[in-house]
Amino acid sequence: MIESAWIWGALGLILLAVEMATGTFYVLWFGIAGLFVAFALWLFPSLSIGIQLVMYAALSLGSLAIWKLNCKKIETHSRVGQAQGEEIGRIGTMIETSSASQNGKIRFTQGLMGSKEWVAVSNETIESGKNAKVVAVEGNTLRVQAN
Incomplete structure (x- = not known):
């Protein structure tokens, strides 16, 4: 046995x-x-x-x-493909005007989270061609402000 x-x-x-x-x-x-x-x-x-x-x-x-x-739980499963704050502060160029009532587009010289262009939202009007700074990541869009 x-x-x-x-x-x-x-x-x-x-x-x-x-x-x-x-x-x-x-x-x-x-x-x-x-x-x-x-x-x-x-x-x-x-x-x-x-x-x-x-x-x-x-x-x-x-x-x-x-x-x-x-155990310290870090919830990354709900944020797959999204930045977790490391991209805040990056500066890009607006390629479409953004305002409180209209989404715009921002382009970065180096890819940001896998893409060079992102939909941008802002509380102020930021004209095309102006620089803007990322202040938050909201789902698939970037909240920006004039730089």
């Missing part, structure tokens, strides 16, 4: 492989807990199955809870 330590070790390695395939960080803690139980069984081979299960549950759920409390 296969020893319990080998079963826990195999379970831990399988869960770590699942974690590497998914990249969620949730399965990681269960895999590490399985490896710790296998190590504990190597040190103390007479541990009962009840203690093994309680140890596995405590280690996996405890480490998951600690990770969730200390």
Whole structure:
């Protein structure tokens, strides 16, 4: 019969492989807990199955809870393809007049977030040919002001 330590070790390695395939960080803690139980069984081979299960549950759920409390979530999934503030302050040339009632277009000499031309909105009138500075990114448009 296969020893319990080998079963826990195999379970831990399988869960770590699942974690590497998914990249969620949730399965990681269960895999590490399985490896710790296998190590504990190597040190103390007479541990009962009840203690093994309680140890596995405590280690996996405890480490998951600690990770969730200390994890700093950065929501990038909702801003795919959008700048997150690093393009604010860039200066471009208006190629279509922009005002509070009309969207314009701005062009940059170097690509900005993958494009050289963007739809621009502003609270003031900025004539074509004038320079404007990016003050915010609003969805697929840039909020600009005269420079």
